[in-house]
Amino acid sequence: MAPDPASRARRIAFGEWSVLTALLLLLAAGLGSRNGLGRLDQTFYDRLIQTHTQPARRDIIIVAADDYSLAQLGRWPWPRGVIARTLERVTQAGPRAVGLDLILAEPERADAGGLGESGPRPGDEALARALAAHPHTVLPVVMADAGAGLVAGLPLPAFAASSTLSHIDLEVDSDGVVRSVFLYEGQHGVWWPQFALAVSGKTKPQPLSAADAVSGDGWQRREQMHIPFSGGSGHFRSVPLVSVMRGEVADSFFKDKYVLVGATAAGLTDQYPTPMAGNTSMSGVEIHANILAGILNGASIAIAKPWQTALFAMLPVLLAMLGYLFFSPRISLVLSALLFGAALLACSAAMRAGLWIAPAAGLVVLLLTYPLWSWRRLEAAIAYLGREFLRLDREPHVLPELGEDDARRPIQDVLARRIQAMEKAARRVRDLRQFVTDSLDSLPDATLVCSVDGHVLLANRLALAFFDSLDIPGAGDALVPYLFSGLKSPQPLDEAAQPHFNWWDLLDEGKVARHPHGIEVRDARERDLLIKSAPCHTAQRVLVGWIVSVADISVIRAAERHRDETLRFISHDMRAPQASILALLEMQRDSATSLPLEEFFQRIEKASRKTLDLADNFVQLARAESQEYRLEEVDLRQIVEEAIDEMWAQAQARHIAIGAEFPDEEYVVAVDRALMTRALTNLLSNALKYSPSDTRITCALRLQADLTHPTVVCSIADQGYGIAQADQLRLFRRFQRIQGAGQPRQEGVGLGLVFVKTVVERHHGYIGFTSKPGEGTTFSITLPLFSTTA
Secondary structure, three states: OOOOHHHHHHHHHHHHHHHHHHHHHHHHHHHHOOOOOOHHHHHHHHHHHHOOOOOOOOOEEEEEEOHHHHHHHOOOOOOHHHHHHHHHHHHOOOOOEEEEOOOOOOOOOHHHOOOOOOOOOHHHHHHHHHHHHOOOEEEEEEEEEOOOOEEEEOOOHHHHOOOEEEEOOOEEOOOOOEEEEEEEEEEOOEEEEEHHHHHHOOOOOOOOOOOOEEOOOOEEEEEEEEOOOOOOOOOOEEEEHHHHHOOOOOHHHHOOOEEEEEEOOOOOOOEEOOOOOOOOOEEHHHHHHHHHHHHHHOOOEEEOOHHHHHHHHHHHHHHHHHHHHHOOHHHHHHHHHHHHHHHHHHHHHHHHOOEEOOOHHHHHHHHHHHHHHHHHHHHHHHHHHHHHHHHHHHOOOOOOOOOOOHHHOOOOOHHHHHHHHHHHHHHHHHHHHHHHHHHHHHOOOEEEEEEOOOEEEEEOHHHHHHHHHOOOOOOOOOEHHHHHOOOEEEEEOOOOOOOOOOHHHHHOHHHHOOOOOOEEEEOOOOOEEEEEEEEEEOOOOOEEEEEEEEEEOHHHHHHHHHHHHHHHHHHHHHHHHHHHHHHHHHHHHOOOOOOOHHHHHHHHHHHHHHHHHHHHHHHHHHHHHOOOOOOEEEEHHHHHHHHHHHHHHHHHHOOOEEEEEOOOOOOEEEEOHHHHHHHHHHHHHHHHHOOOOOOEEEEEEEEEOOOOOOEEEEEEEOOOOOOOHHHHOOOOOOOOOOOOOOOOOOOOOOOHHHHHHHHHHHOOOEEEEEEEOOOEEEEEEEEEOOOOOO
C-alpha cells in the first residue's frame, strides 16, 4: 500500500526540525562557550547588578579627602602631618582596620611641609609613628612602568615596615568599566592581596601556580572576583578628613569599624566607570568599600565555566524548538517570549546566588529560532498546499463550478496563490459535502451513515422521523444494533427461516454478503420494513463505515396480500359458479339426471348472474383503486337522487320505502360522478339487503360548518338488523361477508363496502357508521365542498 501523504509530510517536517534544532544547538553551544558576547553581555550584567543593591554596611566608614576638606586645608598634596594627625584620631578610637588609599612611595616634598631635599621631614616621621602605633593599617602597592617594564611601587620603608601592603589595581574591561578585581597580584614570587581583602584581614598565603595569569612583564594575577556592588557613589557613610583631623567626629564613631582613607574630590582621585555609576564615575576608595562589603558579607560573583554557559544557552533553544514541534505558531511565539523572560529571570536568580552566567548567546540564538522555523514551515506549507491542490484538482469535479477571472486579481505572492488555490479546493469539498448531505436528506428511505463500530455519524430527516415514531431518542449518535434491537421478527430475504438474528451482522462484510437482499422486519406499529447495509471504503479500500437504509415496504406487502386474496377469490368464488354451470351441463346430457328445462335454465341463469356480479364488483374495485378519476363539479343531491332511482325497483319489491331529506340549497362537490353514484348505490343496496320488509331507508344531506374546509355529510340510515360489535371490526375488509343470527342469507363477495371506502377516501373524504343490533345502521359519507376561490 502506498505511504500516507500525511505521514510522509510529518516525517519530512520532523527531519527538518531535527536538522535545524541540531544546528541551532551547535550555534548556541559555540557562542555560549565564549562565556560572553562583549558589550551585549556586559550590558545585561550592569542592569542586573543595579537591581541587586544591598544596604550599606554600618561598619565601613570612608574618611574622604573631599571638596570640603580641600577648601579648608588648601590644595593637594597636603603635608604628611595632616594625614598623620587624621590617622592618630582614627586609631585611638579602636577601629578594626584602617586602609590608606594614598600613594606613599616617595618622601614628602619640601613645599608640602618638609625642610629641604636632604633635611629632616617631620611629616614622614609623624606618619611613620602613627602607622607604627596601629599595626592593622593597610598601605597600597602601585604598579608602575619605569621604562623597563612593570614594577611594583612600594611605600617608603619607614611606612611599609609597620603596615600591611596590598595592591589597588582594578580590572578595567574592554568598555572601560570596572567590574572585577584580582584578589592577589604579584611579581617574582611576591604576592600582595587586594586592598579591601587586606583590610578585611581574610588573606591567606598564595604560592605561585602555573594556572596564574602572567603578563608579558612577569606580573602575576589570580582569583578574579567580580565586585558585588552594594550601591552607587555615596552609598557608604563618609566623613570629611578635615573634620576627623580637627576632632569634630566622636572617637566612638570609628570603634570596631573598617576605616578607608582616600580621596573623593573631583580632580584629586582616580575615577572609574562602574555598573552602578550610570553616567558618572566612582572614586577608587568607594570601589574598595564595595569590595570590602562583598568580602565581609561573604558575597561574591563567580563566573560560570564555559561549558556551563554553553548548556545555559542551549536549554531555552531546545525548549523553544520542542514547543514549535507541538504547538501552533501563535502559542509558539508566546512560548518564545516566555522562554526569553525565563532566561533573564534565571540569569538574575543565578546572579543573586553569586554566579554570573552570560545570557546573550542563548538569547540571540533563541531570537533566531522562531523566524528560522517559521521560514521552514512557510516553505513547507507552500509546497504542501501546492501538492495537495494539484491532487485535489485531479479529482473528478462532481459539481459545476463558476469560472473566476484571475486576470482581475491583484498581484499575489506564491503563498497567497497557494492559499487561494486551497480555498478553491476547500470550497469544492464543502460544496460536495453539502451535495452529499442534501442527497442523503433527499433519499426516499430512512438512511443512516455509521462508523465501523456502529456509531451513527449522519442520519437523514426520514431516519430521525422514523426512530422518533418508535420513541427511540438520540438516534443521531446511538449504536445501529441498539436502534434495531426492538424490531420484531428479523428475517433475511431469500433465506431459510432463522430463529435468531444478530444485528451486528449488519456491520460484518462477510455476513452482509450472504443476505444481499436485506433483512425484513416488522416494527411496533406493524409496519413492514426492509433493512439493508453497505460498506464504505476510502480510496485505499480501507473500511471506514457503513450505510444502512430502512425502507417501508408496508404498501408492497399489503399489495401482495391483496393479490393473494384476489387469487383466492378467483380460484374459489369465481370458479364455483362456473363449475356449477359445467356440472349442470353434464347432468343435462344424461336423460337419467337431466332436470326439467325451466329448472335447468333457472340454475344456469343464477350461476351466470353470480359470476357477472363477482366480476363486476371486482372490476369496479380495481377501477376505484386506479388513478383514472374524472372529476366534475356536481350537486351531491343529484347523485343521491340517481342512486335512489336506481334502487327504487328493488325497494318496491321488498316493500321498503326510500326517503330523501334535502335542504333547499346546492352541495357542489368535485367527484367522479359514476364512481360516487356506484358507491351510494352500494350503500343503498346493503341497506336493502339487511332491512326487513315494511321498513324505511332515509337519505339525508347536511352542511358541516367549518370556516377553513366546509364539508357536506351524506347519511343513509336503515331500520334493519344492525351490525354486531364483533363484526364491526371486519366491516371494511376485503372478502368479508357479515351474516347475523336470524338474518336471511345474502349473496355477495365482501367487496361492496371496500369499494365505497376506497372511492370516498380517494375523494379526500371520510366514511363512518353507527349501528346497534336490532335498531339499524347509519352510514355517513363526508366530502369536501367545492370552492371556486381555492
